[in-house]
Amino acid sequence: xxxxxxxxRILLKLSGEALxxxxxxxxxPEVIGRLAKEIRDVSRAGVEVGxxxxxxxxxRGAGLADAGMDRVTGDHMGxxxxxxxxxxxxDALERLGVxxxxxxxxxxxxxxxxxxxRRAVRHLEKGRVVIFAAGTGNPFFxxxxxxxxxxxEVGAEVLLKATKVDGVYTADPxxxxxxxxxxxxxxxxxxxxxxxxxxxxxxxxxxxxxxPLRVFDVFEPGNLMKIxxxxxxxxTLVD
Ligand code: UDP
Numbered sequence: 001x002x003x004x005x006x007x008x009r010i011l012l013k014l015s016g017e018a019l020x021x022x023x024x025x026x027x028x029p030e031v032i033g034r035l036a037k038e039i040r041d042v043s044r045a046g047v048e049v050g051x052x053x054x055x056x057x058x059x060r061g062a063g064l065a066d067a068g069m070d071r072v073t074g075d076h077m078g079x080x081x082x083x084x085x086x087x088x089x090x091d092a093l094e095r096l097g098v099x100x101x102x103x104x105x106x107x108x109x110x111x112x113x114x115x116x117x118r119r120a121v122r123h124l125e126k127g128r129v130v131i132f133a134a135g136t137g138n139p140f141f142x143x144x145x146x147x148x149x150x151x152x153e154v155g156a157e158v159l160l161k162a163t164k165v166d167g168v169y170t171a172d173p174x175x176x177x178x179x180x181x182x183x184x185x186x187x188x189x190x191x192x193x194x195x196x197x198x199x200x201x202x203x204x205x206x207x208x209x210x211x212p213l214r215v216f217d218v219f220e221p222g223n224l225m226k227i228x229x230x231x232x233x234x235x236t237l238v239d
Contacts (some may be wrong), residue, residue, distance in 0.1 A: 003229040009048040009124060011151035013144060013161045016057035016085055018218065026057060027088050036092035038224045039129060043098055047228055048124040050154055051131045052147040053089055055081030061139065075139030079106060082143060086133035093129055100129040105137030117153050124154060144198040148205035159211055161198060162218030167236035168197055182236045190238055197238060212239035
C-alpha cells in the first residue's frame with residue numbers, strides 16, 4: 001500500500017518559465033499539460049491545491065524598465081502576464097476534468113474571479129484548484145512573494161517551489177560538477193548566504209510565519225506526489 005499523504009493543503013509556485021518548455025517565450029501546451037497532470041493526481045488524492053504562477057515567460061517589470069519603460073507600468077504588464085498563464089493552466093486542468101478557479105489580485109471580472117480570501121478557502125475546501133493570479137496586485141513585488149503570502153493567508157502547510165533542478169545546490173550544478181545538493185537549509189542561511197531560492201521578501205515571509213518551503217524539480221514525473229507522501233529525499237527543505 002502507498003504511504004499516507006502528509007499534507008491537507010499545499011501551495012505550489014510555478015515560475016512562468018516553467019511553462020515555456022524548450023521555447024524562450026510563451027506557453028508550451030505540451031508542458032502545461034504535463035504539469036496539469038501532476039496537479040490532477042495530487043488533487044484527486046484529496047490534497048487541496050493552491051497555485052501561484054509567475055509571468056516571466058511573457059513580461060517582467062524589471063526587464064521592461066531596463067528597456068526604458070516606467071517600472072510600475074512594467075510591473076502591471078508582468079502581473080497581467082501571470083493572469084494569462086493562470087488562464088492557460090485553468091484550461092489545462094479543466095480539460096483533465098479538474099475543477100479550477102483563477103482568482104486575480106487585480107479586478108478583471110470578465111475574465112476571472114477576484115481574489116477574496118474566504119472564497120478562495122471555500123474553493124479549496126470543495127476540492128477546486130485555486131490559481132492565484134496577478135501576484136500580490138502590487139508593483140515591486142514578485143510572484144514568489146505572492147506565493148508565500150497566499151500560502152500563509154489560506155493556511156497551506158507547505159510552500160512547494162517548483163524549479164528545473166532538484167533543489168538548492170552549493171554551486172550551479174550545470175557548471176560545477178562538484179556541486180552538491182542541500183537536503184536542508186534554515187531560512188537565515190538562505191538569506192545570509194544569498195542562496196538562490198526565492199527573493200528575500202518571500203523567504204522572510206515564510207520565516208516569520210513558520211511556513212516550510214521545499215524547492216524541487218517539478219519535471220521529474222511523480223515528484224510532487226512523492227513529496228506529499230513524505231518523500232524527504234526530494235529537493236531541498238527550508239525551514
Ligand atoms: N509582479 C508584480 N507584483 C507581484 C507579482 C508580480 O509587479 O506581486 C510583476 C513583476 O513585474 C514580475 C512579473 O509580474 O516581474 C512576473 O512575475 P515574476 O517575475 O515573479 O514571474 P516568474 O519569475 O515566477 O515567472
